[in-house]
Amino acid sequence: MIDNDFIISLLIGSFRDPILWIISIVIASNITSSLYNKKLLYLSIAGIIWGYIRLYVYKSFGEEFTLNQTFVLILLCLIIMVSIGSSIYLIFKYLKSNT
Numbered sequence: 001m002i003d004n005d006f007i008i009s010l011l012i013g014s015f016r017d018p019i020l021w022i023i024s025i026v027i028a029s030n031i032t033s034s035l036y037n038k039k040l041l042y043l044s045i046a047g048i049i050w051g052y053i054r055l056y057v058y059k060s061f062g063e064e065f066t067l068n069q070t071f072v073l074i075l076l077c078l079i080i081m082v083s084i085g086s087s088i089y090l091i092f093k094y095l096k097s098n099t
Contacts, residue, residue: 002072010073014080019050024085028092047081
């Protein structure tokens, strides 16, 4: 069973990770694609890759993950990346429409 401390530590670590902010800003801007569906695809792929990177960083520090914890980590990274990237996209779209 996954406890709340595990999820909270993952959330805090996720929001402090600069990879999240850099990748989501780059993908949310119109640098990669102007289509929203492609942005969601790129954000999803980036979230999964970011989850694997975080998993192996934790493992390099000696942490051991069960299969459930691995799925939670990768799913959490995917959800956060898509949420933050979509929010930044909407902010950029709003700012561009008001100028």
